[in-house]
Amino acid sequence: MNKNAKVSEKTLKKVQDAMDQLGYRPNAIAQSLASNRSNSVGILVSELHGPFYGSMLSGIEAELRGSQKHAIIAAGHSEEETEKEGIEFLISRRCDALILHVEAVSDEYLVDLVKNEVPIVLINRFIPAIADNCISLNNELGGYLAAKAILEQGHKEVAYISGPNWKMDASDRLKGHKKALQEFNVTYNPKLTYEGDYQEVGGSDGLEYLLNSKQPFTAVICANDEMASGAMTFAREHRISIPKELSIIGFDNIILAQYIYPKLTTIDYPIKQMGQMAARWILKNTFKQTDLEVKNVFEPKLITRDSILAH
Known part of the structure; x- marks a missing residue:
């Protein structure tokens, strides 16, 4: 059931058939209590609408899904109390780690948060005291x-x-x-x-x-x-x-x-790539996929099209 043991195809089919017949579904909460892992990552973003946040979330989710981890998403709406409530909610859901796109909470709050047990990476924010936990743009x-x-x-x-x-x-x-x-x-x-x-x-x-x-x-x-x-x-x-x-x-x-x-x-x-990198940071630092490389600072570049003209 956990797909982590060597089992013959014949035995696997017997177990799967029995599960289907009984309508059995593994209890994720019980599994997380036993293993101390929920295989879920909490994501807090400012908003859920618009192409910017859509690109960010798709980049994060694709990277996590490739390692069989799941995303739980909340929105902070750029308000301090709402951001704090969202963070507490995600921690209460036993998320193994958090990816935070937050704007209203203070640097001091985030520095203290990083000291807690749940690993945290920030996206689109740079705080010198916790630079290793930041994925940011110049x-x-x-x-x-x-x-x-x-x-x-x-x-x-x-x-x-x-x-x-x-x-x-x-x-x-x-x-x-x-x-x-x-x-x-x-x-x-x-x-x-x-x-x-x-x-x-x-x-x-x-x-x-x-x-x-x-x-x-x-x-x-x-x-x-x-x-x-x-x-x-x-x-x-x-x-x-x-x-x-x-x-x-x-x-x-x-x-x-x-x-x-x-x-x-x-x-x-490159917000999609930054989202992927934030997820990669989590996979490396929380789930010990140590072969992954993490890039913390991204550089913007000019994309020239048709809306400007020489004066």
Whole structure:
């Protein structure tokens, strides 16, 4: 039944037939009590909707399934108490390890959590004190590359639609954006920055705000592709030609980016591969698959398509 002993095909068939006849199913809870292993991994993500989180979860699940481990998923909704409740729920379900995509709980809370018995790996978050438990992206470099791509096309008046500034990835991307502006001797104009929400509506509201500000700009850099999509929709509705009149660049390289019109120039965020790596960290450190190699820091790269044009 456990598929871990040498049994003849004839005996295996007899046991399987008896199980089928009796309607027997192994008791996973009893097995976990006996073995001190549930063969399940808890995953806490910020949201369950959207292509970004779908890619992350599919990467994690595929890697776990290949080693006959199962995923239990909860959502934290970027709220501190909800994230803590989700973590406690997953621990109470006797998960062997946790993969956490959390944004609201503090670094101190996570450092203390890592000291507990349940192994934990963080995804899309870097904390120096527990660097070995982090699978992260260099978001500052990503913000820099997006701005550099626009500036190299000759744009000097550049608007920016950021993510929520309290989120570390959003603040790091803005930091990289400012670094590129400084390198190209372009003054950062806070009036050309709008704090969005990483949703499509944040992009459309952001572009409307920027246009109403009466500050001139020839390009808009969006901190993720969903907001870039919202900005592009607003531009089309107001007969602003992209990229002829306005260049737009995104961040994430979600599948939507290559199908919207014009195809979106963006920064590749290899979130599926990062999800796979987080699962691999668990397999190596919890289930002792020591032959696996783990990469902790990923680098973004520019994906050039049709939404930006030389100015």
